[in-house]
Amino acid sequence: MTANPPERATVESVELRIPRKAEWVAVARLAVAAIASRMRFTIEEIEDVKLAVAEACTNAIQSADGADQIEILCETDDTQLRVTVANRSGSGVAIAPPPLAEDEVRIDGLGVFLIRSLMDDVEYDAGPETGTRLVMIKRLAS
Amino acid sequence: MTANPPERATVESVELRIPRKAEWVAVARLAVAAIASRMRFTIEEIEDVKLAVAEACTNAIQSADGADQIEILCETDDTQLRVTVANRSGSGVAIAPPPLAEDEVRIDGLGVFLIRSLMDDVEYDAGPETGTRLVMIKRLAS
Amino acid sequence: MDIKVNVRETDGETNIVELAGEIDVYTSPKVKDALGELIDRGVYNLVIDLEKVRYIDSTGLGVLIGGLKRVREHGGTVNLVCTNPQIKKIFDITGLVKIFGIYDSEDAAMKASV
Amino acid sequence: MDIKVNVRETDGETNIVELAGEIDVYTSPKVKDALGELIDRGVYNLVIDLEKVRYIDSTGLGVLIGGLKRVREHGGTVNLVCTNPQIKKIFDITGLVKIFGIYDSEDAAMKASV
Numbered sequence: 003m004t005a006n007p008p009e010r011a012t013v014e015s016v017e018l019r020i021p022r023k024a025e026w027v028a029v030a031r032l033a034v035a036a037i038a039s040r041m042r043f044t045i046e047e048i049e050d051v052k053l054a055v056a057e058a059c060t061n062a063i064q065s066a067d068g069a070d071q072i073e074i075l076c077e078t079d080d081t082q083l084r085v086t087v088a089n090r091s092g093s094g095v096a097i098a099p100p101p102l103a104e105d106e107v108r109i110d111g112l113g114v115f116l117i118r119s120l121m122d123d124v125e126y127d128a129g130p131e132t133g134t135r136l137v138m139i140k141r142l143a144s
Numbered sequence: 145m146t147a148n149p150p151e152r153a154t155v156e157s158v159e160l161r162i163p164r165k166a167e168w169v170a171v172a173r174l175a176v177a178a179i180a181s182r183m184r185f186t187i188e189e190i191e192d193v194k195l196a197v198a199e200a201c202t203n204a205i206q207s208a209d210g211a212d213q214i215e216i217l218c219e220t221d222d223t224q225l226r227v228t229v230a231n232r233s234g235s236g237v238a239i240a241p242p243p244l245a246e247d248e249v250r251i252d253g254l255g256v257f258l259i260r261s262l263m264d265d266v267e268y269d270a271g272p273e274t275g276t277r278l279v280m281i282k283r284l285a286s
Numbered sequence: 287m288d289i290k291v292n293v294r295e296t297d298g299e300t301n302i303v304e305l306a307g308e309i310d311v312y313t314s315p316k317v318k319d320a321l322g323e324l325i326d327r328g329v330y331n332l333v334i335d336l337e338k339v340r341y342i343d344s345t346g347l348g349v350l351i352g353g354l355k356r357v358r359e360h361g362g363t364v365n366l367v368c369t370n371p372q373i374k375k376i377f378d379i380t381g382l383v384k385i386f387g388i389y390d391s392e393d394a395a396m397k398a399s400v
Numbered sequence: 401m402d403i404k405v406n407v408r409e410t411d412g413e414t415n416i417v418e419l420a421g422e423i424d425v426y427t428s429p430k431v432k433d434a435l436g437e438l439i440d441r442g443v444y445n446l447v448i449d450l451e452k453v454r455y456i457d458s459t460g461l462g463v464l465i466g467g468l469k470r471v472r473e474h475g476g477t478v479n480l481v482c483t484n485p486q487i488k489k490i491f492d493i494t495g496l497v498k499i500f501g502i503y504d505s506e507d508a509a510m511k512a513s514v
């Protein structure tokens with residue numbers, strides 16, 4: 003016998019694609035906040051999701067993989083919000099980020115650290131085929 | 145010689161897909177407002193675009209064509225915001241809207257009238273192949 | 287992204303319906319139900335206060351028009367309180383300013399209601 | 401979705417940098433430039449007022465940390481004014497509360513600055 007996943011309420015999805023540019027992250031942030039507001043999240047939880055998604059977009063922008071779009075998929079049900087942030091690159095190959103100017107401070111991992119702190123579940127995969135995908139889950143208090 | 149269209153500034157696109165349900169229209173509205181805010185629109189113009197896009201989504205919901213998603217494409221350049229609202233139906237066939245309850249008032253055309261009043265340019269096409277598409281343009285003051 | 291409906295009785299025959307939030311395709315049924323309930327109870331003079339409404343679309347306008355139609359059958363009135371320029375503009379361009387009384391305050395709308 | 405930077409000189413050596421809006425990957429370079437300009441001019445004691453900041457992300461934090469690093473080379477200080485619980489929370493979970501002085505008012509931050 004295989005373990006069946008627990009039965010799930012109906013999933014409703016919102017998909018958003020923005021140019022992979024800093025000036026569009028605010029749009030993703032506000033759209034995701036609007037989605038989270040439709041659920042039973044508290045204001046603090048909405049802010050958490052907003053920041054986590056923005057951090058994921060910022061990562062996608064700062065990585066130098068040649069993608070020109072960021073895809074944000076939000077899947078909601080009665081229990082949780084699941085957000086997938088992915089680079090839409092032709093090649094999908096994530097390469098090293100550009101070198102920083104001398105006076106720039108790279109606090110490596112601050113973005114991902116924040117995401118992990120703010121969300122309940124985070125999965126991160128980068129592969130030559132899939133590009134970089136960050137999957138984050140925020141659960142509703144039951 | 146053919147007439148060349150005037151040269152255009154770079155177009156940047158944001159794509160949004162929401163379930164074809166009333167409770168998601170607010171997400172489209174807020175996302176489009178966020179996009180318009182990134183441009184040089186006045187607060188009044190942003191409200192215009194917000195309402196026009198919401199009316200287009202409402203139409204898409206109230207039509208009974210079996211589509212399960214609404215697709216909102218926002219194309220921006222230095223001169224304008226162009227929003228396309230389309231039903232994503234399998235068949236694409238738009239059929240008559242459901243009959244109204246006796247006490248319901250159908251002010252036919254109020255939605256489309258508002259869209260036409262609030263936007264600078266509106267194109268509307270419904271066909272068996274394309275489904276229903278509403279293309280609306282709001283121009284930036286030059 | 288929600289609507290709150292608060293009904294207040296007054297000394298006279300008029301009831302004040304205070305709406306707060308956004309009236310759109312999702313929330314307008316709630317407004318419709320609230321108005322319908324009042325009218326079913328025989329309240330035909332309504333002041334609808336839109337001061338806390340940040341957004342209204344054609345479905346919201348449809349609900350207000352529907353309410354007006356119903357109370358008029360009983361010689362009633364619907365007077366609106368609205369100063370928000372964006373919302374007044376919607377009543378302007380749709381021509382609904384000519385159908386509803388639109389006032390700057392509840393007091394003014396109440397006076398017009400009798 | 402923008403940031404406003406307002407620099408105010410005071411009687412002493414400290415300058416107050418008042419930020420208003422959202423500090424994210426798009427707007428943080430503007431904050432970085434403003435801080436860099438001050439530090440280039442030899443202002444090494446900064447009070448950064450975040451009371452009108454509604455949102456800050458890791459790039460914004462990075463800019464503040466970068467500023468702190470630079471002024472510290474000259475024995476300077478960066479003290480923050482912040483009471484917004486959501487923003488304080490970000491400084492908490494990242495451990496940055498231990499690196500910055502965070503105060504409830506400009507007065508308190510100014511006093512700590514000397």
Ligand SMILES: Nc1ncnc2c1ncn2[C@@H]1O[C@H](COP(=O)(O)OP(=O)(O)O)[C@@H](O)[C@H]1O
Nearest residue numbers: 061062065089096099109110111112113114134
């Ligand atoms: N979406 C992504 N696409 C490609 N690379 C990524 C993505 N997210 C993170 N990375 C890579 O992981 C590294 C570490 O990310 P992160 O922990 O957030 O550090 P930082 O806060 O400095 O951006 C980044 O420098 C980047 O190279």
Ligand SMILES: Nc1ncnc2c1ncn2[C@@H]1O[C@H](COP(=O)(O)OP(=O)(O)O)[C@@H](O)[C@H]1O
Nearest residue numbers: 203204207231238241251252253254255256276
């Ligand atoms: N996106 C759409 N998809 C399918 N049908 C539509 C769409 N938009 C409008 N329609 C059709 O056009 C009719 C007129 O729309 P409209 O002028 O907005 O009237 P109303 O304000 O009563 O919805 C609607 O009843 C509907 O059948």
